[in-house]
Amino acid sequence: MRDYSVFDIVGPIMIGPSSSHTAGAARLAKVAATIADGKIIKAEFLLHGSFAETYKGHGTDKALAAGILAMEPWDERLKDSFEVAAEEGIEIIFTPTDLGEVHPNTVKFILTKDDGSVANITGSSIGGGNILIFDIDGQEVSFTGKYPTLLAQYRDLPGVISKVSSVLYEENINIANMRVYRNGKGKTATMALEADSIITETVTEKIRSIKEMNSVQSINPIVEGVF
Amino acid sequence: MFAASGEELVRICNDNHIPIWEYAIREEVIRSEASRSDVIENMRRTLHVMMDSSTYAQDQQVRSISGLIGGDAYKIKMYADKGITLTGDFLNRAMARAMSSSEVNAAMGRIVACPTAGSCGILPAVILSAGEKLKKAKDELLNALFTAAGVGIIIAKNATLAGAEGGCQAECGSAAAMASAAVVEMMGGTPEQALNAAAIVIKNILGLVCDPVAGLVEVPCAKRNVAGTVSALTTADLVMSGVSSKIPFDEVVGAMYKVGRQMPVELRETAQGGIAITPTALKFKKEIFKD
Numbered sequence: 001m002r003d004y005s006v007f008d009i010v011g012p013i014m015i016g017p018s019s020s021h022t023a024g025a026a027r028l029a030k031v032a033a034t035i036a037d038g039k040i041i042k043a044e045f046l047l048h049g050s051f052a053e054t055y056k057g058h059g060t061d062k063a064l065a066a067g068i069l070a071m072e073p074w075d076e077r078l079k080d081s082f083e084v085a086a087e088e089g090i091e092i093i094f095t096p097t098d099l100g101e102v103h104p105n106t107v108k109f110i111l112t113k114d115d116g117s118v119a120n121i122t123g124s125s126i127g128g129g130n131i132l133i134f135d136i137d138g139q140e141v142s143f144t145g146k147y148p149t150l151l152a153q154y155r156d157l158p159g160v161i162s163k164v165s166s167v168l169y170e171e172n173i174n175i176a177n178m179r180v181y182r183n184g185k186g187k188t189a190t191m192a193l194e195a196d197s198i199i200t201e202t203v204t205e206k207i208r209s210i211k212e213m214n215s216v217q218s219i220n221p222i223v224e225g226v227f
Numbered sequence: 228m229f230a231a232s233g234e235e236l237v238r239i240c241n242d243n244h245i246p247i248w249e250y251a252i253r254e255e256v257i258r259s260e261a262s263r264s265d266v267i268e269n270m271r272r273t274l275h276v277m278m279d280s281s282t283y284a285q286d287q288q289v290r291s292i293s294g295l296i297g298g299d300a301y302k303i304k305m306y307a308d309k310g311i312t313l314t315g316d317f318l319n320r321a322m323a324r325a326m327s328s329s330e331v332n333a334a335m336g337r338i339v340a341c342p343t344a345g346s347c348g349i350l351p352a353v354i355l356s357a358g359e360k361l362k363k364a365k366d367e368l369l370n371a372l373f374t375a376a377g378v379g380i381i382i383a384k385n386a387t388l389a390g391a392e393g394g395c396q397a398e399c400g401s402a403a404a405m406a407s408a409a410v411v412e413m414m415g416g417t418p419e420q421a422l423n424a425a426a427i428v429i430k431n432i433l434g435l436v437c438d439p440v441a442g443l444v445e446v447p448c449a450k451r452n453v454a455g456t457v458s459a460l461t462t463a464d465l466v467m468s469g470v471s472s473k474i475p476f477d478e479v480v481g482a483m484y485k486v487g488r489q490m491p492v493e494l495r496e497t498a499q500g501g502i503a504i505t506p507t508a509l510k511f512k513k514e515i516f517k518d
Contacts, residue, residue, distance in 0.1 A: 002383070002384065003228050003229060003258065004229065004380045004383050004384065005255060005258060005259065006251050006252075006254075006255045006266075006270070006373060006376035006377070006380070007255075007269060007270075007273070007376075008380075008383070009341070009342050009375075009376045009379035009380055009383060009388075009405070010270070010273055010339065010341045010342070010350065010372050010375060010376040010379065011273055011339060011340060011341070012339075012340055013272070013273060013276050013337065013338075013339050013340075014337070014338065014339075014340055014344060015335055015336070015337055015338075016331065016332030016333060016334070016335055016336060016337075016338050016344050016347070016444065017291075017292075017332050017333050017335065017344055017345070017443065017444035017445070018343075018344050018345060018444050019340040019342075019343040019344040019345070020343070020389055020390075020391060021444075022335075022344065023340065023344065049391075049497075050391045050495075050496050050497050053442060053497045053498060053499070054439075054442030054443075054496070054497065054498055056442075056516065057293065057439075057441050057442035057443040057498075057515070057516075058442065058443065058444065059292065059335060074337060076336075076337065078335070079292075079335040104391045104392070104492070104495070104496075104497075105391055126389070127343070127387065127388055127389030127391070127392065128340060128342055128343055128383075128388055128389070129340055196260075
């Protein structure tokens with residue numbers, strides 16, 4: 001059974017009109033852009049279910065574009081995100097589709113970066129502005145972005161997890177949850193690690209320097225209050 | 228971790244001789260590792276956004292992005308000012324507040340999702356109207372928001388708060404249930420009475436579908452916020468008179484969840500059923516998306 005904060009229920013403070021279709025969409029896109037880790041020049045959004053049916057009316061499209069631009073769900077510029085994206089030269093494409101048996105408010109992000117690489121990230125807006133990321137580049141994951149999260153892709157060899165936890169121990173960061181996913185023994189594995197305190201860039205950099213690491217990103221939770 | 232059910236919530240409150248709001252604050256302090264004053268300050272910020280959103284569209288006529296709704300909060304306020312209402316100044320001003328937040332939301336303005344944006348008009352309207360009538364200080368309004376949140380957590384854990392999963396009953400129904408419980412505590416009712424109010428509100432809205440015209444959080448959402456507000460306020464009186472819910476809160480929440488699961492997808496926020504596919508609704512949709 002999930003645990004909730006009182007501010008999950010009475011909150012978030014946000015720009016309307018829909019917590020799942022506007023605020024959740026903005027939050028999802030912001031986390032997806034962080035995972036993509038680089039300068040995004042093109043964002044295609046594959047919209048599923050209710051997102052596919054009603055995205056125009058709920059401003060889901062504007063919210064998704066705003067998230068890619070790193071705007072927060074309570075940012076009053078959210079409704080002008082298309083103009084901002086155009087100014088920054090970011091191409092935005094919306095494609096209604098069917099992603100199968102997933103939550104009704106699901107979007108797959110296809111994010112192209114300036115180095116030509118592409119990141120595929122899929123997540124759902126699960127209500128009240130809360131989100132769940134469940135696929136990164138074909139790898140099944142599961143995290144909500146509510147905790148400081150470390151995402152690492154690495155070669156699946158003995159000792160890697162221990163090296164990561166040693167760095168966190170040195171930095172006095174407590175691990176709240178940790179899940180490891182892999183396609184097969186000795187291949188690429190993905191670690192989604194949720195911590196009790198903010199994972200700074202210094203810590204991220206230390207983990208990045210572990211030799212088995214392919215990519216490492218930290219995603220710190222969105223904190224309300226800066227309007 | 229927060230109580231898993233209404234029954235557990237009432238038991239903990241009774242054992243410790245505390246209201247729901249006090250329990251909700253204590254749990255939040257534990258889970259967030261923030262100080263009590265930080266938690267309360269966070270809620271104060273929330274209350275201030277609610278005060279703005281519930282007033283703004285009464286003072287000036289706002290228009291939604293689609294142009295479908297707007298200006299109704301202003302109308303209700305002007306009507307209440309004339310002093311010729313049937314149901315009285317109190318209820319009419321509460322309705323104006325609910326309509327105001329809903330209109331601000333539809334105009335892509337800033338609101339508090341409580342529990343969702345589509346139902347953002349109810350809790351502010353109920354808390355602020357009851358607080359004004361009962362001459363409550365701001366701290367007591369904050370307590371009421373904690374009561375509402377506590378009840379909402381139990382609903383979220385055992386059912387859903389999303390229209391796409393449970394229909395409007397899960398959004399406006401939960402909002403009104405949370406608000407009514409909060410007013411009962413504000414009036415000196417027990418935690419058990421607060422949950423009785425929440426149960427009665429949900430029973431009275433059970434089965435309500437989510438059928439937004441043109442897929443927008445405008446029609447019939449704004450007026451359902453008004454209806455939820457009235458239900459929350461009148462149910463608080465019902466419970467304070469001594470009336471209780473024959474079916475316990477937890478069982479009502481369970482029933483709401485099951486009803487939501489039984490709803491076809493057409494009636495869960497997809498704009499493919501109910502009011503959304505009436506001829507007039509389809510005409511509005513065509514006009515709005517004429518590109």
